[in-house]
Amino acid sequence: MAERLVARPLTREAFAPFGEVLQTGGAEHFPINAGTTERYHALAAVTLDGPPARAILSIFRGQPVTPPVRLALLERHPLGSQAFMPLDRRPYLVVVAPPGEGFALGDLHAFLARGDQGVSYAPGVWHHPLLALEAVSDFLVVDRDGPGNNCDERPLPAPVEVVLPAAAAGAGNEEGPR
Template sequence: MIKTLTIEPLTREAFAPFGDVIESEGRDYFMINNGSTRRYHQLGEVQLDEQGRGIISIFRARTLDYPLAIKMLERHPFGSQSFIPLFGHDFLLVVAPVGDGGMNIDPASVRAFRASGRQGVNYHRGVWHHPILALRDDDEFLVVDRSGPGNNCDEFFFDESVQLSLELG
């Protein structure tokens, strides 16, 4: 199978099968801090198994070369994983549905999104995704995910007959 992924704009509706879009645009809020602050409440849910704990990290990512051959995806079966851009730069996402829980991905189900620098994402537990795809060198992301016992990162490598490509438009 040969497929060039079409990069879609990141919207809450389009991304819903994979997780949450973390953004304030068009979202409800309430006022706090004596009326000086809008709180956009619960834009995503941190999902953890009973043995894990939530942690906050910063990832510094480098730009990859495009067109990019998508050779693998990863998932985190014990907890969700959120990425929030710290410098306001756009970034890319490549995702596939959770599936039946097995270690298999239908290449036809793989999708690509472009997040604006004002959007973050929260991958739900078990959602297949490509490692971070920064569009600028040394871009930084605030990451909320799980720490704890067990291997919380499965990797799936596509067979050589599957050629998925991501091109910047």
């Protein structure tokens, strides 16, 4: 029998121990380009540790998982932050554990992210690889490229099943406050 982990809504406060939430609501913003564009400024920092490296932009295309969502491993990037921003405005699942050499099942946290929220994992934070929901989904990813081992994977001590809130089906497309 798998351990059960209940996903809760993604908020800045709840996610703060693991990184930053990327969303326009509550962000510093101001008009630019002669007033034709609103800039939501510095939503997260890009952290690059270790040997000389550069920040890169990529698109990850995630295949959807279907409930019940079963987890078997986590990964971490010890030399830099890694940010995900959904491009298709679909909800997705975020599973994290605090940074460190390892983790226990009791360290896991699950968040249901809305389609207008991104996340930036702090360096060393354990997280599950991309968990798209509903349909194939594209994500803009900002992370580190350069020398050094920047990806560690570890199996979970036991299988974990993530419980999605009943309202999660189709509810992740609503925008939060701007």
